[in-house]
């Protein structure tokens with residue numbers, strides 16, 4: 130029996146997908162487009178000229194599936210992993226389960242609502258197409274593949290018709306939200322775009338980034354690039370400070386990866402407190418500047 | 431330009447997921463409903479393109495009778511008419527795609543077909559891609575930027591450290607993400623107009639699901655007991671102490 134896993138170079142989510150593949154029965158084969166490091170038994174490296182073309186990656190995956198006849202194909206739960214797997218699912222007319230956290234025979238557990246709800250589902254197909262939910266699987270030692278083989282897929286013009294033609298730089302300065310060690314995040318309670326000045330000041334002092342809730346982006350107080358949540362950015366800082374955020378599940382979907390969560394809210398009953406490690410109850414407009422001042426004092430400034 | 435946007439009715443779950451007794455669905459008795467923010471941006475983008483270039487925006491949904499509310503909301507944003515595939519049953523992504531496909535084929539061809547990158551609830555990342563393959567059209571996913579001109583679509587995707595750009599000929603399928611634009615708030619006259627716009631309701635029969643939902647489960651980890659550091663600004667020293675302990679101060 131064989132399990133096939135789609136891996137991308139230098140990608141932690143791909144290594145997590147390998148962990149899921151390893152938990153299934155069989156020899157683990159990998160497919161990468163271009164060279165990659167992955168602890169699989171055999172890595173098939175496909176040579177596809179030029180920039181990323183989703184359908185070409187999928188064509189390679191489908192051809193390798195035909196060659197190896199695996200019982201399951203696993204992809205990382207990244208945008209690209211889900212994209213390539215969905216292309217393959219469409220080509221093969223097979224069901225696909227996205228963001229899987231567990232597999233038991235024909236049954237899988239998968240994430241809904243950005244991971245705030247789980248679904249147990251049965252896959253009615255001989256070949257199971259699964260993407261691994263991000264950060265649901267540990268990463269083993271990044272050992273090299275047992276064997277590397279070159280794989281030359283047979284591509285048509287249609288496979289390469291849609292491809293990246295250009296990459297333009299992002300305009301975001303400062304610490305990127307997704308990688309920040311501290312995120313100071315504000316919700317409706319901040320009250321206005323100007324109200325974010327005190328959050329900016331604290332974030333700058335902590336060399337962190339400012340985040341926000343969807344109410345804030347919908348009101349136009351902050352750009353959508355600052356939004357944390359199911360339809361925004363998913364963050365995993367050491368400390369997430371939620372100021373004037375109620376704790377809707379779609380917001381929690383974006384910050385549940387934080388190591389610690391400090392909530393500042395004037396409503397002692399706010400849901401956010403049931404997701405928080407630390408709580409301060411009261412008006413954020415008084416509390417946030419007080420924290421900034423105290424931090425300066427502690428640093429002897 | 432003729433543009434189709436596919437939207438799906440989902441509950442606004444608020445602070446806590448509460449399941450029905452049989453664990454088959456979320457208890458929605460006290461909840462409002464909406465469409466995914468991704469899809470709302472899809473409707474807004476389609477309306478902007480047609481406002482600038484002329485044409486028609488059609489919205490389509492597969493869902494229960496009540497999903498007409500969401501179609502009306504899309505028409506209040508500026509969509510011209512709606513197709514409602516009416517079913518109370520549970521559909522998997524493959525069956526959803528094939529029902530939408532039948533409806534799409536029954537219409538004059540569209541220049542652009544717009545989906546959310548993933549639905550708000552099930553989030554299977556695939557309906558749009560399946561439909562693109564069935565129609566033999568190019569597909570680009572997860573757009574945060576879209577420019578339609580001269581029979582082509584310039585599509586921008588956010589990636590680590592920048593934006594990947596694709597350039598595809600129309601007709602095409604795209605899936606979009608929130609952040610593509612800032613949707614308008616519909617005006618009262620727009621809402622009134624939406625009530626008079628046509629909704630073409632069609633009954634549909636479901637095929638057996640190949641990805642069959644067995645039950646829903648609320649994950650552990652909700653209901654933490656937070657350590658209260660204090661009330662008001664007096665809590666500041668305790669907060670800084672925590673920051674020092676965590677090594678972020």
Ligand SMILES: Cc1cc2nc3c(=O)[nH]c(=O)nc-3n(C[C@H](O)[C@H](O)[C@H](O)COP(=O)(O)OP(=O)(O)OC[C@H]3O[C@@H](n4cnc5c(N)ncnc54)[C@H](O)[C@@H]3O)c2cc1C
Nearest residue numbers: 316317318342343358359360361373374375379395413550
């Ligand atoms: C499909 C879908 C996707 C979504 N995606 C996202 C997403 O990606 N990100 C996201 O954030 N939301 C998302 N939402 C919206 C989400 O459901 C909530 O509506 C939103 O998160 C609420 O934002 P909020 O907490 O800022 O506002 P509210 O819920 O209004 O909460 C404001 C809080 O501020 C407190 N407060 C007010 N004044 C003060 C003060 N002076 N000091 C201290 N506290 C104060 C209040 O007690 C309250 O708890 C999504 C919704 C849906 C349906």
Ligand SMILES: Cc1cc2nc3c(=O)[nH]c(=O)nc-3n(C[C@H](O)[C@H](O)[C@H](O)COP(=O)(O)OP(=O)(O)OC[C@H]3O[C@@H](n4cnc5c(N)ncnc54)[C@H](O)[C@@H]3O)c2cc1C
Nearest residue numbers: 436492520522523545546548549552553554555556557643
């Ligand atoms: C009570 C209940 C039970 C369900 N049980 C199951 C089940 O057992 N197994 C299962 O797989 N699915 C089930 N579904 C259906 C599921 O929620 C999805 O509608 C379906 O699987 C489509 O997949 P997706 O939403 O993950 O699509 P995605 O591929 O994530 O959706 C991408 C985009 O496709 C479009 N789209 C998706 N659904 C629709 C729609 N209905 N109408 C119009 N456009 C749409 C939207 O533009 C959306 O943004 C159930 C739904 C309900 C309400």
